[in-house]
Amino acid sequence: MSSESVSTPVVDAVPALEAVPVAWTPPRGITLPRPVLFLLVLLTGLALLVSTMLWQRLSAIQEQLARQSAESGTQAVEARTLARQAQDLARDTAARQAVMESRLSEVAMQRSQLEELMQSLSRSRDENLVVDIESALRLAQQQAQLSGSVEPLLAALRSADQRLQRAAQPRLARLRAAVGRDIDRITSARVTDLPGLMARLDDLVRQVDELPLANAVGGNRLAGPVAEQPLPASTWWQRSLAVLREEARGLLRVSRIDQPEAALLAPEQAFFLRENLKLKLLNARLALLSRQTESARADVASAAAALNRYFDPASRKTQAAAGLLQQIQGQMRSVELPRVDETLAALATAAAGR
Numbered sequence: 313m314s315s316e317s318v319s320t321p322v323v324d325a326v327p328a329l330e331a332v333p334v335a336w337t338p339p340r341g342i343t344l345p346r347p348v349l350f351l352l353v354l355l356t357g358l359a360l361l362v363s364t365m366l367w368q369r370l371s372a373i374q375e376q377l378a379r380q381s382a383e384s385g386t387q388a389v390e391a392r393t394l395a396r397q398a399q400d401l402a403r404d405t406a407a408r409q410a411v412m413e414s415r416l417s418e419v420a421m422q423r424s425q426l427e428e429l430m431q432s433l434s435r436s437r438d439e440n441l442v443v444d445i446e447s448a449l450r451l452a453q454q455q456a457q458l459s460g461s462v463e464p465l466l467a468a469l470r471s472a473d474q475r476l477q478r479a480a481q482p483r484l485a486r487l488r489a490a491v492g493r494d495i496d497r498i499t500s501a502r503v504t505d506l507p508g509l510m511a512r513l514d515d516l517v518r519q520v521d522e523l524p525l526a527n528a529v530g531g532n533r534l535a536g537p538v539a540e541q542p543l544p545a546s547t548w549w550q551r552s553l554a555v556l557r558e559e560a561r562g563l564l565r566v567s568r569i570d571q572p573e574a575a576l577l578a579p580e581q582a583f584f585l586r587e588n589l590k591l592k593l594l595n596a597r598l599a600l601l602s603r604q605t606e607s608a609r610a611d612v613a614s615a616a617a618a619l620n621r622y623f624d625p626a627s628r629k630t631q632a633a634a635g636l637l638q639q640i641q642g643q644m645r646s647v648e649l650p651r652v653d654e655t656l657a658a659l660a661t662a663a664a665g666r
Contacts, residue, residue, distance in 0.1 A: 438481055439663065445472040446659045449652055461507065462498050465652060469495045483662070490658035498650045506600060512640055513597045519633055520586050520593075524624045589618050605644065612641055
């Protein structure tokens with residue numbers, strides 16, 4: 313539309329005619345000059361071009377806004393996911409931190425305890441060495457009393473001497489000297505071999521059932537040489553007479569018995585005699601184990617008397633058993649084991665710090 317005013321058409325005054333039709337002609341407008349019209353067309357095209365460009369720009373902006381909105385939504389979802397993961401990670405980190413702090417406190421406590429223990433060990437190393445040696449010696453002394461052997465005492469004393477040598481403490485020199493003196497004294501002491509005596513007594517107990525009695529009939533010993541001699545070839549009645557003579561000779565036995573009660577011993581009492589001898593030997597064994605030397609000697613002497621009284625002294629088994637009993641009586645000395653009182657006194661002095 314133009315901004316210029318448009319004049320109204322002027323109509324000539326014509327007298328009105330009632331019956332005559334008049335043809336209508338459109339009014340003629342005002343003709344614009346061409347430059348103005350060209351300018352209007354140019355402005356209109358320019359306006360359309362600008363409008364089109366603005367519309368395209370607006371469309372591009374809308375698309376960009378929509379794309380940015382979609383991206384913003386996706387980023388928001390990702391951000392929420394990352395936030396949840398960060399929260400979970402933060403909780404896990406806090407839990408791990410709490411666990412690590414507790415472990416760190418435990419490690420610190422253990423370290424402090426270990427330091428205290430190391431300090432205590434470094435301060436009381438000598439005292440612990442003295443206590444260990446004393447306990448080992450007392451235990452070895454008990455084992456020696458139970459076994460009747462000085463080997464546990466010697467082993468404990470030698471181990472104590474080696475430990476003292478490795479420690480190399482001047483204030484423990486007296487203790488080491490006492491240990492050396494006790495080792496020499498125990499090594500040179502004569503002690504009853506209790507395990508050997510026990511073995512000999514057990515061997516005697518096993519041999520009792522095989523020992524021949526003094527009144528036992530020696531038919532087997534006489535029948536041996538006679539059976540080896542063949543009968544002379546003669547008549548039947550001579551052979552029969554020879555057999556009868558040998559049988560009669562076997563029925564009669566002539567022997568010398570110095571103890572009359574051995575000859576009067578009934579055959580059914582032989583079992584109780586052997587069992588009584590076994591009990592005496594076992595009593596001697598128990599007496600040795602309980603360190604009752606006098607009682608063991610009495611039992612062994614009683615067993616030797618019974619052996620010489622009721623058993624055949626001419627038998628090799630009886631002679632071997634009697635010789636074994638004499639050996640046991642000769643070896644049965646005092647079973648009092650040597651003690652380590654000097655070492656124990658030196659240990660008490662070292663423990664007191666003097």
